[in-house]
Amino acid sequence: MAIILELPEKKSRPSGPVSHDAKASEWKVETVTDYEALLWLQPAWDRLAEGLDASLPFLSHAWTRTWWESFGAGKELHVLLVKQGEELKAIVPLMLSWEKIHGMRVRRLGFLYNYHTPRCDFLTARDAKEACRPIWKYLKENMTLWDFLDFCQMPADSESLQAIRVLAYDDGFCPEIRESRPSPYVRIGAWDDYHGGLSRKHRGNLKSSHNRLAGLGRVRFEEISAEGEIGQALHDGFQLEAASWKGKNGTAITSDEATRRFYMGFAARAARRGWLRLHFLASNQRRIAFDYSIRYGNKQYGLKLGYDPAYSAYSPGHLLCLYTLKEAFERGLSEFDFAGVDDKWKLRWTRLSRPHSWLYVFSKSLRGRMLHQIKFRILSCLRGRCRRPAAPAGT
Template identity: 35%
Template sequence: MEESPITDAPLGKRVPSRPCDSASPAWRQAPRKPGRRTEPLRVEVIRNLAGFDALAAEWNALVMRVDDQVFYRHEFVRCWLAHFGEGAPLRILTARDAAGALVAVLGLKEEQGHQYGVPVRQLLSLTNKHSCRFDLLAEEPKAAAAAFLSHLMGDPSWDMLRLSDVPEDGAAWALMHAARGAGMPWGAWPSAKSPYLVLPDTVAAWTKGRSNAKPLRRRRRRLEEKGRVEVERVSGTERLEARLEEAFALEQSGWKAQQGTAIGQAEHRRGFYTALARVAAERGWLGLYFLRLDSRPIAFQYGLEYGNRYLAMKPGYDEALAEVSPGHLLTEGLVQDCIGRGLKELDLLGDDAPYKREWTQEVRQHHWLFIYRDTLVGQTLQRSKFRWVPVAKRMVGRWVRRR
């Protein structure tokens, strides 16, 4: 399905993916430091890994103050940079208050790219399909956005700024407000709708009324006829390397190998997920689950456990056993284990998919945010992406339907 760009609706009147609920659990809220700053923020630019590494303690302290998600933590970003950002010039913007405290960061890299054949000097968020989620980290997003945008407006070395997979309620939308206020070309494009499941207090409450409960019981009985079935959770460093190899081999045995997207088929993907698993295991965040048949792995879920949420990053299953849905059986066992340990949410991450909708109808909308320099090049790039090309696609679509 083709998504429509957002360019004309008032930014202050965006419709959220779900209504704001004052009774929402505290862990879903992004706490902001109270009070308004009157002093100007000092913007600095980090251009190398040494400078980024030196920010580790301050960076994580800021994350914990403003929006404590594992994808924003220094350790996660460092793993990503080591395996997906190697060689890319960094342009990490930081803002400090009058006392020198770090109050905002925006992780960017420089890249030469093309848009519809036109060369473009880009500033891109430190993201790809493996980073899951991105945002501006700021105690006061409005003040940080104004400071960062003012800095960028004085720098003629870029044409387009793109932030990928920003949540619907993300702080980075403040940059869009600032750009619009400054008269700069901008646009927003819907990206992933990530399903998530709010977990109840008991397994019984979750099972009651679930439409797939009976079919899964039947499939489990059929699987148990083949041998002993058990769920394993790996959270520490013991036997971690061997377990990761089992997961990578299982994923590479299926359709992902045919498409070339399996973790084990690319050194940078294997390196990222291996390094992240080690860091997560050391810090108590790892949640690597297996469904085993007579000790043989037939499904796995690579995920992180952070902030009372289970974050499901990479699944895989033995396609030879597809008739008994090993992936769904593992998800059922995983959810039961998470409820038993008091977790409050299963975040299925990534794009919407029918197999995810078997567990929930709730989704989190994400967007790609674009800001262009107010130059002839920037104006042309914005109009081509958000006006001319969408109009041309609609005209071609109408012509094809009328034939």
């Protein structure tokens, strides 16, 4: 049986923010491939992240280190450090792994990512718009390491995503973009305006649930952030999260030891830095709902929510969300990010969502070309989406 690999039609050059003025000699890319070197990198990593207004907790050294400790088994660390002269200008946290995709065993080079990672991107200094050029040069020159690049769950408006896409195209590759589900968020302003903008039905349900719960006794909202107080709080919170449908489905934090280790470890490091916010809703001193949030910069990120199903008639998850959002408004934050995808319950709280995209670049190896054909040509036809490649915007 002959396998014929057709090169995809050349697409129109995608638009992007790449300029051609940087001198290649000014830049160099170094790699961090072992855990001890990753630990040593923390001070420089933190300085770079702290200098950015739009940085994410998921790009922090604390998050990256904890993720690797929890989920890195069987993979190879491959963090890129981009320097201009001797000054660190960008960090790209990558890893190498062997993956089985559509029956093929292929080499993946991509972000440290799994279900627990809400968002990825390059960590790039404000004055380093040219950093993507040496990054791409390194990736291209080391193509023997990978069959495909997997830049997953990036903000759709990421300058790094667009720049790598353009650079790959200009060098004869066929970069592919796939959209993923958007992530809802609330833009914070005046509480009365926001609350009044919720649907009348949702506001009525919240009021009714609160009144009925108050009929059982005192209703209390609790926030815990001090490092010395989080041990028991996490124990109680994880039990609440596992008590609902997540425990039955095996997706609760306590259902997997690596997942439990990740959320415990990151909570300790986040609390040490003043980022952690654990919230509870209590009825008569009994904790009945739990929220695991991170306050980073002037934004809050809700990572996990759980509740006691014995109180489901009182909508404890929604009531806790109401209290948590109101507290974020009162603190004068700029945004509450629900993290994750646009689940139906989140859309009761906001009409805003942030689109995300995955960028794939396939190597010119046999495996890379075969994977590209299978993933973006053959399977699309089998699913009824057989068509000519759409030309990206731009010229």
